[in-house]
Amino acid sequence: xxxxxxxxxxxxxxxxxxxxxxxxxxxxxxxxxxxxxxxxxxxxxxxxxxxxxxxxxxxxxxxxxxxxxxxxxxxxxxxxxxxxxxxxxxxxxxxxxxxxxxxxxxxxxxxxxxxxxxxxxxxxxxxxxxxxxxxxxxxxxxxxxxxxxxxxxxxxxxxxxxxxxxxxxxxxxxxxxxxxxxxxxxxxxxxxxxxxxxxxxxxxxxxxxxxxxxxxxxxxxxxxxxxxxxxxxxxxxxxxxxxxxxxxxxxxxxxxxxxxxxxxxxxxxxxxxxxxxxxxxxxxxxxxxxxxxxxxxxx
Numbered sequence: 001x002x003x004x005x006x007x008x009x010x011x012x013x014x015x016x017x018x019x020x021x022x023x024x025x026x027x028x029x030x031x032x033x034x035x036x037x038x039x040x041x042x043x044x045x046x047x048x049x050x051x052x053x054x055x056x057x058x059x060x061x062x063x064x065x066x067x068x069x070x071x072x073x074x075x076x077x078x079x080x081x082x083x084x085x086x087x088x089x090x091x092x093x094x095x096x097x098x099x100x101x102x103x104x105x106x107x108x109x110x111x112x113x114x115x116x117x118x119x120x121x122x123x124x125x126x127x128x129x130x131x132x133x134x135x136x137x138x139x140x141x142x143x144x145x146x147x148x149x150x151x152x153x154x155x156x157x158x159x160x161x162x163x164x165x166x167x168x169x170x171x172x173x174x175x176x177x178x179x180x181x182x183x184x185x186x187x188x189x190x191x192x193x194x195x196x197x198x199x200x201x202x203x204x205x206x207x208x209x210x211x212x213x214x215x216x217x218x219x220x221x222x223x224x225x226x227x228x229x230x231x232x233x234x235x236x237x238x239x240x241x242x243x244x245x246x247x248x249x250x251x252x253x254x255x256x257x258x259x260x261x262x263x264x265x266x267x268x269x270x271x272x273x274x275x276x277x278x279x280x281x282x283x284x285x286x287x288x289x290x291x292x293x294x295x296x297x298x299x
Contacts, residue, residue: 002027003299004069005292006048008041009034009055012076012281017289024293026050033057042066049299052076052288059084064093071299072096074288077104077275078152079201082227096295100287102152107280108225108250109156112197115248115267116140116161116223120195124263138194138221140164146193148186148207149200150177153225157197166195190216198224210235216245223248225274233258240265250274 005026007013011034013021018028031044036057045051045067052074053059059073064086073080073090078099081087090097118124120139125132145166147154150173158169158179169181172189190196190212200207208231216222222245224230233254239245240261248267253259258266275284 003049003296004029004047005050005052006031006044007052007054008032008036008044008057012054012285013052013289014282014285017285020289021292024296026292026296038062045070050074050292050295052292053080053083056083059086059090061086061089064089064095067093067095070095072098072292072295074291075099076284076288079203079227081202098291098295100284100291103284103287104275104277104280105152105156107277108153108199108274109160110277111250111274112153112157112199112223112225112248113160115250116195116197116221119221119223119246119248119264119267122264124267130263140166140195142167143194144192145169146184146189146196147171147181148189148196148198149173149204149226150179150181151199153199154197155179157199161195161197186212187215190220192217194220196220196222198222198226198230200226200230202227202229204230206230206232208232208236213239218244221246221248225250227251228254 003026005021006029008031010032021028034055036055038060041057041063045063047069049069050072051070054076073095078101080097080099121137122135124130126135140161141164143166145161147158150171158181170184170189171181172184172186176183210232213232213235228251237257240247246265250269251272252270253268
């Protein structure tokens with residue numbers, strides 16, 4: 001019996017990937033919707049064995065309830081928690097939740113370091129649309145770097161910033177990682193680091209709660225490629241407003257108050273963008289294809 005594989009949107013999983021999936025034995029179904037509705041997903045998921053999330057739809061409890069033959073969901077990225085609110089319902093039904101670890105790590109790390117360089121060197125202020133003619137700026141050179149989350153992305157950030165001559169690199173992680181940096185507790189990292197990179201998944205929770213935010217070193221720059229829920233934004237806003245800390249965020253502003261901040265204090269994007277390079281998209285597409293092909297004989 002042919003196993004059906006559902007792919008949403010057309011941004012990920014290219015024609016050559018589809019051919020590889022078909023060669024493995026799948027009947028590939030495309031739902032070419034970047035943000036499929038719950039009802040569309042309820043209908044599409046029926047009879048499906050494997051589902052590749054290629055869009056930004058939400059996998060709700062209703063979708064999982066309608067999944068009569070589903071054995072696995074594969075997310076075309078790393079942190080699937082934002083897209084599968086019914087994560088526990090899926091797991092309790094025996095559905096495997098898989099992703100593409102490491103496939104976009106270089107792109108996301110590049111974006112994080114790019115934000116840090118732009119904000120330290122004040123690109124927006126000294127560029128053609130800025131109001132500064134001449135400006136001596138801060139730098140990565142000589143700064144103490146703190147990395148919160150030392151997985152695939154955090155490790156790539158460490159490699160990248162090392163070449164710019166920081167005074168020291170430290171990291172905070174719940175387990176010890178084999179990386180060329182000193183492991184410290186979070187309180188020490190935030191109170192002493194000049195630049196703080198944050199690269200943790202959504203399920204890490206609110207790491208930067210009110211207490212931690214009060215301890216962040218004055219004048220420091222936080223650069224986050226992590227979801228908003230890692231931060232108590234209400235506690236962070238007053239420190240940004242008085243210029244005590246600065247923030248670069250690979251997500252949209254959480255409220256109009258953040259958009260009102262100066263470009264020196266706050267940088268955000270219109271939509272999550274760190275992963276979005278041509279090489280990373282291809283790497284992710286190849287990775288989720290490989291995962292699906294390996295699954296074929298196991299489901």
